[in-house]
Amino acid sequence: MSHNVPAELRYSKSDEWVRAEGDDLVIGVSDFAQDQLGDIVYLELPKVGTVLAPGDSFGVIESVKASSDLYAPVGGEVVAVNGNLETSQEAINQDPYGAGWLIRVRASGAAEELLDAEAYAAHCADRAH
Amino acid sequence: MLKRTPLFEKHVAAGARMVEFGGWEMPVQYSGIIDEHTAVRQRAGIFDISHMGRLMVRGNQAEEFLQHVATCNVSAISLGQSSYGLLCHPDGGIVDDIFVYHLPEEYLVVINASNREKDWQWLHAHTAGFDVEIVSRSDRWAMLALQGPEAEAILIQAEESGAGSLSALPFHGVALSALFGYTTLVARTGYAGEDGFELFFDAVHAEEFWDRLVGLGAKPCGLGARDSLRFEPCLSLYGHEISDTINPYEARLGWVVKLDKGDFVGREALARIKAEGPVRRLTGFEMIGKGVARGDYPVHNLDGELVGAVTTGMPAPTLGRPLGMAYVPTALSAEGSEFDIIIRGKPVRARAIKMPFYTPRYKK
Numbered sequence: 001m002s003h004n005v006p007a008e009l010r011y012s013k014s015d016e017w018v019r020a021e022g023d024d025l026v027i028g029v030s031d032f033a034q035d036q037l038g039d040i041v042y043l044e045l046p047k048v049g050t051v052l053a054p055g056d057s058f059g060v061i062e063s064v065k066a067s068s069d070l071y072a073p074v075g076g077e078v079v080a081v082n083g084n085l086e087t088s089q090e091a092i093n094q095d096p097y098g099a100g101w102l103i104r105v106r107a108s109g110a111a112e113e114l115l116d117a118e119a120y121a122a123h124c125a126d127r128a129h
Numbered sequence: 130m131l132k133r134t135p136l137f138e139k140h141v142a143a144g145a146r147m148v149e150f151g152g153w154e155m156p157v158q159y160s161g162i163i164d165e166h167t168a169v170r171q172r173a174g175i176f177d178i179s180h181m182g183r184l185m186v187r188g189n190q191a192e193e194f195l196q197h198v199a200t201c202n203v204s205a206i207s208l209g210q211s212s213y214g215l216l217c218h219p220d221g222g223i224v225d226d227i228f229v230y231h232l233p234e235e236y237l238v239v240i241n242a243s244n245r246e247k248d249w250q251w252l253h254a255h256t257a258g259f260d261v262e263i264v265s266r267s268d269r270w271a272m273l274a275l276q277g278p279e280a281e282a283i284l285i286q287a288e289e290s291g292a293g294s295l296s297a298l299p300f301h302g303v304a305l306s307a308l309f310g311y312t313t314l315v316a317r318t319g320y321a322g323e324d325g326f327e328l329f330f331d332a333v334h335a336e337e338f339w340d341r342l343v344g345l346g347a348k349p350c351g352l353g354a355r356d357s358l359r360f361e362p363c364l365s366l367y368g369h370e371i372s373d374t375i376n377p378y379e380a381r382l383g384w385v386v387k388l389d390k391g392d393f394v395g396r397e398a399l400a401r402i403k404a405e406g407p408v409r410r411l412t413g414f415e416m417i418g419k420g421v422a423r424g425d426y427p428v429h430n431l432d433g434e435l436v437g438a439v440t441t442g443m444p445a446p447t448l449g450r451p452l453g454m455a456y457v458p459t460a461l462s463a464e465g466s467e468f469d470i471i472i473r474g475k476p477v478r479a480r481a482i483k484m485p486f487y488t489p490r491y492k493k
Contacts, residue, residue: 038161038162038163038353041444041446042421042444042451044419044420064357064443065353065443
């Protein structure tokens with residue numbers, strides 16, 4: 001099964017994506033991650049103002065079958081969280097790179113080592129069976 | 130090397146996600162766990178459960194033998210009926226949970242996939258002195274579960290010349306029939322908390338059965354939905370709610386133990402455990418704090434002491450909220466008791482609630 005890996009994004013090995021928007025970075029989970037988890041039914045995100053270091057757990061995402069920690073691919077202060085996901089998390093499954101975005105951070109400059117789309121697609125292929 | 134059922138190729142070709150379960154490579158989901166779960170609650174779903182063990186117990190003393198090894202009253206299972214039962218160790222720990230079907234001149238015993246080898250050894254270790262023979266049908270027969278309120282209507286269409294006799298099959302009844310023209314053992318049993326059937330037939334017809342039942346409207350379902358469907362009515366899963374080191378009274382399965390039926394393996398220990406009362410007990414719980422409990426998460430009392438562990442936990446699809454089952458000291462198992470589930474290192478408050486979470490809708 002092949003997954004959508006948009007070329008313009010950067011990815012963490014723990015399946016978060018990062019997109020630059022002005023001075024901010026928007027973070028979500030990849031198509032591969034949402035597909036592996038299955039229907040997302042539960043989500044915990046940080047409060048606005050939370051300061052994250054790269055690699056910090058910033059929340060948890062859960063399906064019927066599994067739970068998964070969310071790790072900050074970049075450091076920074078959380079300036080927005082996707083409030084639409086509070087009542088329904090379906091957007092994460094249906095549009096993980098769009099309406100299913102999770103948080104927006106004002107980047108501190110610190111970052112995990114991120115993968116480009118090609119490297120991330122290979123990272124997904126390694127784990128698919 | 131993982132074992133595969135006769136439907137393995139079918140699952141893969143249909144795009145199911147395959148996982149390891151009890152040494153078997155099985156589909157965990159087809160369209161999605163919630164979609165499949167909902168289909169079974171509202172309509173009908175079909176599960177490949179050919180990984181489960183199917184043993185024929187026959188011989189002049191088949192009944193006496195089963196009465197000796199199982200906790201249920203096998204002599205009370207009339208011909209064409211079946212019963213849930215347990216195999217217990219001499220100390221009362223549960224070897225396996227089983228289903229015993231009374232067929233003409235023999236019994237069919239269905240056992241868990243993960244316990245097939247263990248049960249085979251254990252049963253044979255107890256045959257001395259009985260005129261009994263145990264024959265495995267696990268490889269020659271396939272086993273499908275057709276579950277949900279529309280299962281009966283689908284089965285009637287599958288029945289040879291629409292005879293309709295299967296609609297008269299009672300709860301836990303078992304009968305020989307012909308489905309799609311093939312001899313099939315049909316039992317009104319299941320593991321979803323809904324009306325439904327389990328089908329046993331020659332494995333060479335497995336793919337045809339699967340396709341035709343799907344064609345009649347049964348939704349292909351995987352082990353993910355099987356787990357969430359059994360979780361809501363609080364049906365035990367071996368390795369989670371029950372195990373070699375858990376006894377039936379702890380697991381709230383005392384109703385399956387017929388102490389007054391005569392002697393059987395484990396009876397002495399079980400009688401003592403019943404008289405003394407279990408020290409720990411399976412309890413259902415809801416989350417008061419925010420979080421989802423999962424299997425093996427620790428349970429603390431309100432003084433912060435480790436007192437138990439979660440056996441199964443998930444956001445229950447039909448009930449729409451995270452629920453769980455856990456072993457806690459008996460005093461904490463009463464409805465309304467509060468304790469903490471340790472979720473990713475942090476205590477999250479939970480409250481004991483009534484089991485089952487979902488009342489089964491069997492056709493009695």
